[in-house]
Amino acid sequence: MDRKNHQIKQLKGLLLQAWSLESSSKWTAENPACGQCGVTALVVQDVLGGELLKTPLSEGWHFYNLIGGETLDFTASQFSKPIQYHGLAASREEAFGDTNQMQYTYLRRRVLGLWNQ
Numbered sequence: 001m002d003r004k005n006h007q008i009k010q011l012k013g014l015l016l017q018a019w020s021l022e023s024s025s026k027w028t029a030e031n032p033a034c035g036q037c038g039v040t041a042l043v044v045q046d047v048l049g050g051e052l053l054k055t056p057l058s059e060g061w062h063f064y065n066l067i068g069g070e071t072l073d074f075t076a077s078q079f080s081k082p083i084q085y086h087g088l089a090a091s092r093e094e095a096f097g098d099t100n101q102m103q104y105t106y107l108r109r110r111v112l113g114l115w116n117q
Contacts, residue, residue: 004068011047011115015040015074018110023103033078036107037063038098040074043108045092047115054090055083063095 019032019040026035033040041052041063050067062083064073076083096104 007048008067008072011044011111012074014111014114015043017114018107020106023107023110024099031078033075036078037073037075038095039103039107041065041090042092042095042099042104043111044072044074046108047111052090052092052095053085054088054094055086056088057083061090061094061098063090063098 015036016032019027019036021027023039024035028034044050044065044067045052048065048067050065050072052063053066053071054061054063056062057079062073062075064071064075064085066072066087071085071087073083073085
């Protein structure tokens with residue numbers, strides 16, 4: 001497994017450990033990715049770089065990442081149906097519209113703490 005794929009796999013596991021009610025008020029043990037898309041896309045960009053993307057869903061905008069030409073959606077598991085990705089460019093400000101500073105600070109601090117262990 002190359003370094004990038006190893007980092008992606010590692011980050012997926014760390015996000016599962018880090019997601020909580022502190023990072024999204026929609027979090028549940030049964031659906032830990034629920035409500036985590038904006039905050040997760042921001043933290044993933046902080047850790048791995050890349051671009052932020054968005055796709056319109058009936059629930060509102062869904063945020064995810066584009067890294068090295070690959071679409072990465074760490075929170076797709078929150079949905080029961082596959083997503084039709086539109087790949088629209090998104091800004092950090094737009095993604096922050098889906099979260100708040102406290103949730104972002106919590107998730108970023110938690111993920112980076114686990115990442116650096």
